[in-house]
Each structure stands twice: as structure tokens, then as C-alpha cells.
Amino acid sequence: MDSAPDYARQKAADFIAQLNELLTIPSISTLAEHAPDVERAARWLVDDMRRIGLRAEIHRADGYLPLVYGEWLGAGADAPTVLVYGHYDVQPADIADGWGTPPFQPTQRDGRIYARGALDSKGHVIAHLKAVESLLATGDALCNIKLLFEGEEESGSAHIYQFVRDNRQRLQADVIVVSDGSMPDEKQPVLVYGLRGIIQFEMTVTGPARDLHSGHYGGNVHNPLQALTEIMAALHDERGRVTVPGFYDAVRPITAQERDVLDGMREWSEREWHAVTGAPATWGEPDYALHERSGARPTLEINGMAGGFFEKGFKTVIPHKAWAKFSCRLVPDQQPATIAGQVIDYIHALTPPTVRVEVTSDWRDAAPGVVLDYESPSMQACIRAYEQGWGVRPILTREGGSVPVVAVFAEVLDGDVVLMPFGYKGGGAHSTNEYIVIEMFHKGIQTALAFYDQFAALHSGAD
């Protein structure tokens, strides 16, 4: 009988055809009228899971989009268990947005498949599903397998957190593989072991009861827009550090050893910075390299400010109100509730008696930052799996963005969490002409297979 990797190679064309089938379903979770399509995609996945030998069900509570869960526990109680998370819902897409071909008619050209969701994240879902098919069809499965595919990741993941808490026992696993996302190069895999959290703030500054004539009152009323910018400007010092008292107290420092590990990203991130930002010069804490600033340091960013007159022409007023939205990216071990309190207190302390300030935060829903142990046996198994699947040792990094579900898995479930992206960052996720590189899809399947292998070996070695 064939080995699982051989089976996957022989079935390559079938696997692509199945990916295309799923890609034709417009499972857009952010638009209510597509709820039946999300349902249809969930059905497709459950049917395929059952066909390849998993016990599978759709989970939904009233008014929410389905979660698909499948398991195969045939390796026995003593064997390790792998839980894989992915999502099969997608962002909206319309050919009028500038797509070269219809976004829900997968089109193959230049070694790529163009379709909404190809990269984010149906390519990941199918790669894992087909890896499992290869294992079960060849009798090669040495791990118990649990697959959890979400249908509302793109619309805010409102229910998966509760689902994970409510199904702690059922989802129990020795490792949780979160497979979504992308790498900055097709040939060089990058493994993310840290993600920043996020907390958001809204603020209004009011002064006079209504807009005032700037000639009559200019010079004796504190302009709310000016007061807002004065407060905002006081939130950083000239070295780019956040001035909020206590803001850095809980920040876990980067050790010398971790700096070495992260150094593999230096060139990549510098090159990317210059290619992507278009800004005239870098900015930020001078004691940290660019990839450290965005991966391992917390920030405070003004996301928007508004107020006053901004139409054509001029209106010489002192506006009565000004607004700002800002957010912080958090790193371990900063707690969203603590940071919210510190930021709000400091803004009140900065507020002069000449204006009134209201500032609120979403700290109850905010996500904390996470760092996964890059020395854990699970992560090492993942590194070896990429070496086999890609033929290159992956670079380890911490990323600036936030994937809240990772924090929930890490908090609620006992197993290690590892991130396993198969996509290319330039593949247009959320944008027009999204694509998956076909070779990366197949390498993804081989990497997943190698991971099961490595993970099983780890456990048989430990017994």
C-alpha cells in the first residue's frame, strides 16, 4: 500500500478539483444574504469529512453561522491527539472591484488558482482535510485527529470562544494547529510564535456649547481640536515610547537568546518595510530593530481624528467638538483591563480644565498578546515538518497582528498551540485577485503529513 505522502501526490489533481468546488461557494460571512452559502460550504465539508472516515457534525446556535467539527479517534487512547483549526468563510468579493476573473469561479493560471478564499483560508482547510484523507486512506494515521473549521472568522468570530469553552473536553488535544495566514516568500517558510493583542479606544473632546466665530472667541476659548492634538501628542515621547505611566510595567523583556532567534527576520522585515510602507524614514523605539518593534513591543496608534470644518473653502470656526479613535497593540503580559485603566487615567490627567474629555475602551472584548514556546517539542516538530514539506528550515518570528482565537486556545485548552501557514503574503487576502500558489498548497499537505509523523514520533519516543 502507498504511503500517505505518495497517496497525496497521486491525488494532487483530485485535491485541486475539490478545492475548486469549495471555492465556487460564496460563503461570505459578513453579508447576511450569504448565510445559506456559508451553510452550503459547511455541508460540503461535513460530507467530505464523513466520506474520508471522520465522525463529523455541524454545530450552530440560533442566529450564528455553523462551525464544522470532525474527529477520528482510531489511533487509540494512548496515541497523541492533534486538533486543527481553520476557517472556510470568506470576505466579500465582486468582479467590479477589479478582479481579472469572477471571484467565485476559480481560475488557474501561472501556477496559481485565483478565487476569493483561495488563500484566506479555504486552501488551508482543504490542505488539512486532504492530508487527513491521505492518512486514513493509507492506514498511516498514528495520531487521533480533530478538525474544527469556523464559518464566521471574517465576521468577528463571535461564537467560537464560547464554543471552545463549552467543549473543552471534546476539543482536548496534545497540540492545536492553527492554520491560516501567510509567509512573506513562497520558498522561505516563516513560523510565527508570537502575536500581539489589541485594545481599542474612542475619545471625544468638547469645549464650547456650539461652534464659535474664530474672530470673536479665538484666543479666549480652548479649541477642542487643539486640545485633542495636545493630549494625543503627549502620549509618546521624542524616542517613540508611550508615556502612559505603567504601560511597560508588565511587558515581558526580549532575552538575548530570543533576540538571536528573531534576528533571522531582520533582513526580511527591513526589505519588506521599504517595499511596502513608502514612508520617508523609519520611526520608533531606537533600541529595537524593526521586527522587534512590531513583534515584541507594545504600541499606541492614533487611528483617526476628526472635527471642525473640512469641506471645500473655509469656515473660520472654533469647533465645539473633536473625536479620536486610537488603539494599542499589546504584548505578553500586558492585561487589557489594566492597560485600559492606565490609558484612560492618564488622558484624564492630561486634560486641561478648559475642555471636557470622554474616553472609553472595549477592554472586555480586547485580545491579549500571546507568545508560544518556540522550544516546545510541538514547535520543534512543526519546524521539522516544514523542513520536510518545504525543503527549507523555517525562520521563527513574532508578528504584530492579532489572531484572538490563538489566545483562547492557549488559555482554555491544555495542548501546545502552533501556527501553520501555507499561503503567500502577496496573495491578495481580503483584496482583489486573491490567489493560492498551487505548489504551496501541495507543500502544505506534505507539511501537515510530516507534522503528524513528527508528532507521533515525539510521543512514542517519550513513552
Ligand SMILES: [Zn+2]
Ligand atoms: Zn481573513
